[in-house]
Amino acid sequence: MRPYTSLNRRKGLLLAFVCLLPVALWAQTAHPPRDSTGYQNRERPGFADSILQKIEKVQQTLTRINNVTEDGFNTAEIEQDLPDIQSNIQIIKENLSVYSSVLNIKNLLTFQVLMGDMQQRLDGWRTSLFKYNRQLVTMQMEMRGFAKDEVMQQLRKDSLLQKLYLDEIADIKKNWKLARRSAKANQTRITQLQANVSKSYFVLIELQDEVRDRIRQSGMQSFGKEYNYLWEVADSNKADVQVMALARKSYAGQRKMLGYYFRAHRDNWLWLILIALVYFSWVFNAFRKIRRAGQQQVIAEAAFKYIKPIPVLAALVVALSMAPFFDLRPPSAYVEMMQFFLLLTLTILFLRRWPKRLFYCWVAIVIFYLLYSFTNAIITPRLSTRIALLVLNVASVLFGWLFLPRIREELPMKKFIRIVSFIYIGLNLLAAFCNLFGRISMAKVFGTASIYSLIQIIGLAVFIQMITEAFYVQMLSSRVTADTKSLLNYERIQGKLSKLLSVGVVICWLIIFTTNLNLYDFLLQGxxxxxxxxxxxxxxxxxxxxxxxxxxxxxxxxVLQKYIGYFFGETEDGFSGEITRKGSRLVMIRLCVIVCGFLLAIAATGLPIDKITIVLGALGVGIGLGLQDIVNNLISGIILIFERPLQLGDYVEISDKKGRVKDIGIRASRLLTTDGAEVVVPNGQLLSGQLTNWTLTNDHIRIELPVTISPTEKLPAAQEAIQQTIQAHGQVMHKMPVDILFTHVNDKECGLRVLCWISNIANEHKVKSELLLQVYQALKGAGIAVG
Incomplete structure (x- = not known):
């Protein structure tokens, strides 16, 4: 077994060597490894262009972010004014918690107005800060998006691309760090401002609810018995030191809040100054034009009562009278301050304008004003104070009954001033009644409202007189500049202008009156x-x-399109005998006023365009059914304005009507005849009928003098006498020949037709009469009989 195993192992090693030999040989001839993993991406068509575009986009975005964050999102106003609002909120909290015993309903209403103003500002700041926060979040999302972008990641990993775009990458890194740092700093600052603003906002909401509840309770308590009846009061000489100390501290905080109100609404003061300057320059320039024309007698004849060539006091009265319109929810202290300035200005004005007895009545009103202001500041009235207040109310009633009719006769709006006089008397009676039965708060309110309403209506009546006098001096200056000598019906213009101004005067008086009665907010909301x-x-x-x-x-x-012509020297009545053409400028101004007024009125309705289209469609149906003539006259009026076949002041003749063009309206025009009649001619008739304009190019006209002489033998002497007489007249044009024609000739007499040209058609009848008389006298002096 062992030999067999060794042989097998050798065979296996040999087989493995043979198999790995080609791999080793291939490794000897293979290419070296790539330097980057993005080779395939770099070989992709357009890859370099996409890199450049992405770098450019990143640079633009980072630059935009840095520019926006560098400006700081315009939070300077919030950072500057927010501490004042927080301080005011703290003052209100202290007054409601610590000084509540010395607060009256007027103080609470002042708090309510100031808190409403602060809430509006805080609400606007919250909206702005939320907007800034969303912008910062969007910027950060854009930056994170670039960090995850595929192209930017490839650029960060590829060393060859980094060498190729070395400068661009350095700029991106620099701007990226700057953008992250500034965005983070702004995010922290705006988040902190959001937290402070929101905290102040919600605290203010709670205080508004508390003040609203206290006003409701104070209103119910005012109708109840606050103090004992006057005959039940025991006088005390001991002053409540603690109450006075609390009142002083409370008033100090309230003065600080009013300072904030005046700073926050400084634009109102700028508007008042602008109104005063506009009125001053308007009247001053009008007087200067009259003086430059050498017509000082016009100023003397006008006998202006309140305006002078340098109208400083008049400008102040006009501006102060319009103050209530610039803040529909003013605090009572603001109204009282405007009243005091108006009182002071009127006193200086009346010192030289009113008779002594009438001025003494005004001095009495000033004294009543000071006394009511003093009694209104008393917190805890004693018996002597209540008796003094009762005497003051009774004296005011007597004054109103005996002396106010004298003042009323010197001012416009006599009917309304009469109503205010009765209100003045009635409020003082109510104040006396409330004082007797222990309703001191109501007595103070009624007494103060009575004197303030009286002063305000006198000032507003003087305001109307000053505006109408300013219009009058403007009309006079325009007529003097245009060298117009016809009469001016100022009384008619004054009446209509006073009616228009009276509407604004009544509204202004109601604002002041209801503010002093502490009813303004309630009525305004309703x-x-x-x-x-x-x-x-x-x-x-x-x-x-x-x-x-x-x-x-x-x-x-x-109203504007009717009376705007008086600013350009337009006359009211009479035939001046002069032809003064004003062109179509005035008519175009009237057309613009009407069109702009119509468009502005349609925009004010808030109706959508499709609804207006339906209305216009309905008007089109009405035009098709029966308004053709009206529309024809309207279109004809517009054509007359631009085509200009006639102008204001032209002497024209249409059909059997002949006269001077006094007015070109949108629907009809007016002609003033030599008899003084005004003829209204529809514009369609002027455009479609036969119109003769005698003064289209010049004012010349040829007149005819019929003369019959006898005997015929003296005809040459008669012709010479007629020629000399006519040429000697100043209105006859010497460059045009005098034609003497025969109408009939016989043995007894000779009829002549004398034709000559005069320079002004307006003097046709006058010159013709003078020439006939002079020719008769010349012929009689030559011994020639005139038939």
Whole structure:
């Protein structure tokens, strides 16, 4: 067995050697191993282009990320103002927990307004921070996507590609590190800001609920018995030191919060300054134009009451009167401050504008204002304080009954001021009644609201007078610049302008009045809910607010297109005897006002385009059924504006109507005849009828003078006298010959037809009358009888 085994082992080794020999020989001739595992990828067509594109895309993305993160996502406002809001929230918490005994409903309403403003800002910041956070997450996802990209991984593994794109890879590594570092830093900062903003936001929500509950409780307590009846109170000389100390600390915190409000709404002050500057420059430039034209007597005749060539006080009154429109939810302290500035400005203005007796009445109003402000600051009224407040209410009632009618006669809006006077008297009676029966909070509210409402309506009435006087001086300056001498019916314009301004004045007064009565927020929420609540008619959704805005915009556009002509020297009545063409600029402005007003009104409704298309389709059906003439006049008016066969001021004749073009409207135009009548001519008739424009190229016209003389022997002397007389007249054009034609000739008399040209068609009848008289006198002086 053993020999057999050894032989077999030798045979096996030999067989293995023979089998491995070809492999060893092949290994001696085989190629050396590849240097990279991506050889096949590099040999793939377009692989180099894809590498370049990917590198370029990565570079662009990293550059964009670095640029965005370097700017810091514009969180400077949040980082600057968030500490103020957090401090205000802490102040409100302290007032509600520590100083609640000295808080009244006005303080609570101020907190509510300020917290609403802070909530709005915090809500906007939360939205911005969430947006920034999403951007950062997107950037990080893009960076992680590049790290997992197949091409970028191949570039990272392939040493030959790394040598080929050495500079590009270095730039990518540099920008990659910068992007990761800045993204991480911004992510940390924005996350921290999100946490702080969200924390303040939710704390503010809780405080708003608490303040809302306290306002509700305070409102119910105000109608209840807060103090003893006036005849039950025992006076005490001991001041509540602790209450006064708490009040001082509370007021200090409230002043700090109001400082925040003024800083946050500084744009309102900029708007007020801008309004004052615009009004000042408007009136100042109008007066300067009149002075430069040497027409100072026009200013003296106008006898302006409140505006002067340098209208500093008037500009301040206008700006302060419009302050309530720039913040529909102002805190009471803001309203009181605006009232004080308005009071001070009006006092300086009335010192030189009103008679002494009337100014003394105004001084009494100022004293009432100061006394009411003082009593309103008292926290715990004593017997003497309540008696003084009662005397103040009675004195206010007597003043309103005896002296307010005198002030009312000096101001516009007399009917509304009369209503406010009765409200003033009624509120003081209610304040006295509440004081007697221990409702001190209600007494303070009624007393303060009465005097504030009175001052506000006087200021707003003066505001209307200043605006109308500014319009008047603008019209005068435009007419003086255009050298127009016809009369201006200012009373008619003033009446319509006052009606338009009265709407805004009443709204402004109601804002101040309801704010002082602590009813503004409640009424505003109810009105906004009524106006903004979606309504439905079929499939069409609308709101009452959009409908009100539609009517208001159309009304304002109509008023503007009617009276905008007075800014360009347009006259109101009378035939001036002059031809002053203004071109089509004014008419085009009116057309633009109407079109823009219509489009803006349609946009204000919020109706979708398909609904508007349906309405226009319905209008098309109506046009086809019976509105052809109206549409014809509208289109004709537009054609007249651009084709310009006639202009404002042209002397035209159409059919049996002859006069000066006073107005070119969208539907009809107006002619003013020499008799003073206004003739309304549809634009379609002007465009399709026979129109004679006497002043299309010039104002010349030929007139005819019929003359009959006797005896015929003196005909040459008569012709010479007629020639000399006509040539001597100033309105006759000397470069045009005077034609003397015969109408009939016999032995007794000779009929002449004298034709001459005058320079102004508007003076046709006047010149003709003067020439007839002068020719008669010249012929009589020459001994020639005139038949």
């Amino acid at each position: 009105i906004l809910h009524l106006l903004n609540e979606p309504r439905r008619i079929g499939s069409t959704r609308f709101t009452f607010g959009s409908m009100v805005m539609l009517v208001f915009i159309l009304y304002v556009a109509n």
